[in-house]
Amino acid sequence: MISVKNLSKSFGNFVAVNDLSFDVNPGDIVGFLGPNGAGKSTTMKMLTGFLTPTSGYVRIDGRRVAKNTTQLQKLIGYLPEGAPAYDEMTVYQFLHFIADIRGLSKKDKMAGLQQVIDKIELHDVLDQPIETLSKGFKRRVGLAQAIIHNPQILILDEPTDGLDPNQKQHVRNLITSLSKDKIVIISTHILEEVSAVCNRVVIIAEGTKKFDGTPLELQQQSRYYQSVTLKFSYAADITGLLEIEGVDDMKVDKNTGEVTLFPAKGKFILGPVTEYIHHYKLPVDRLHVDQGRLDDVFMQITS
Numbered sequence: 040m041i042s043v044k045n046l047s048k049s050f051g052n053f054v055a056v057n058d059l060s061f062d063v064n065p066g067d068i069v070g071f072l073g074p075n076g077a078g079k080s081t082t083m084k085m086l087t088g089f090l091t092p093t094s095g096y097v098r099i100d101g102r103r104v105a106k107n108t109t110q111l112q113k114l115i116g117y118l119p120e121g122a123p124a125y126d127e128m129t130v131y132q133f134l135h136f137i138a139d140i141r142g143l144s145k146k147d148k149m150a151g152l153q154q155v156i157d158k159i160e161l162h163d164v165l166d167q168p169i170e171t172l173s174k175g176f177k178r179r180v181g182l183a184q185a186i187i188h189n190p191q192i193l194i195l196d197e198p199t200d201g202l203d204p205n206q207k208q209h210v211r212n213l214i215t216s217l218s219k220d221k222i223v224i225i226s227t228h229i230l231e232e233v234s235a236v237c238n239r240v241v242i243i244a245e246g247t248k249k250f251d252g253t254p255l256e257l258q259q260q261s262r263y264y265q266s267v268t269l270k271f272s273y274a275a276d277i278t279g280l281l282e283i284e285g286v287d288d289m290k291v292d293k294n295t296g297e298v299t300l301f302p303a304k305g306k307f308i309l310g311p312v313t314e315y316i317h318h319y320k321l322p323v324d325r326l327h328v329d330q331g332r333l334d335d336v337f338m339q340i341t342s
């Protein structure tokens with residue numbers, strides 16, 4: 040278990056991370072979100088022992104990272120932002136090098152290498168210098184070095200940044216397959232990643248925690264959660280729609296003519312809305328229930 044308590048980091052007078060507290064348990068796949076400069080990478084560097092906190096602490100299984108750094112780093116796989124590597128090495132040389140640095144025995148090294156090469160499908164590029172790889176493969180090599188010692192904790196800083204949609208999907212599937220019984224913390228700007236991969240979301244802005252909950256709880260904060268959008272086949276009298284029980288607000292899209300009905304907090308309006316449509320025989324062509332818009336909530340929470 041990871042416990043973050045009152046964690047702060049200042050660079051001179053600038054406070055990059057401010058009094059951050061949260062716990063992470065095995066099985067948690069945490070999406071760590073925030074705008075540019077929110078303090079995500081700085082927090083991850085403190086989680087992994089690469090930066091010392093100005094105040095507060097990170098504990099892993101009860102032990103402080105800042106005091107037991109080398110021992111606790113054995114439990115962690117870390118993919119830093121941009122997946123840095125030694126570009127002139129081949130993939131195989133680099134993974135060997137990392138396994139040596141990790142202090143793996145010869146037997147564990149060979150088993151670890153084989154496993155990551157298979158899992159991350161690196162066979163075709165093993166003898167290629169890293170500088171000649173595509174972005175997607177570079178990121179995969181970064182993931183491979185992070186898991187070669189089979190760590191219980193995976194900390195991945197923007198693992199899919201800059202990848203094409205296929206590569207993104209591939210890396211996400213990999214993360215999901217790696218995550219069983221582990222702690223995974225992924226920083227990302229990509230909101231769809233949260234619903235695709237994570238079972239928990241922590242949002243920070245200006246170094247401070249703004250949200251901690253499940254992706255569903257985040258979606259539920261969107262004003263679009265369970266909103267109902269109607270498309271009419273021809274102009275109809277919509278004035279009564281606002282009077283439907285549970286409807287709090289209404290928006291008409293001037294371009295498409297679509298009408299969106301927003302529910303009052305905690306209300307489900309699909310039933311009453313369909314009843315109303317049938318009762319007044321409204322010419323509804325299409326009806327859509329929204330599951331909430333993460334970009335909307337993200338802006339609301341962080342701005």
Ligand SMILES: Nc1ncnc2c1ncn2[C@@H]1O[C@H](COP(=O)(O)OP(=O)(O)OP(=O)(O)O)[C@@H](O)[C@H]1O
Binds near residue numbers: 075079081082120
């Ligand atoms: N070594 C440093 N010295 C001074 N300021 C720093 C240092 N490292 C980070 N910062 C500042 O701290 C703030 C948080 O940076 P950090 O890299 O943690 O943000 P981030 O949330 O990861 O951003 P991004 O999403 O753009 O990667 C930024 O304003 C950054 O410029």
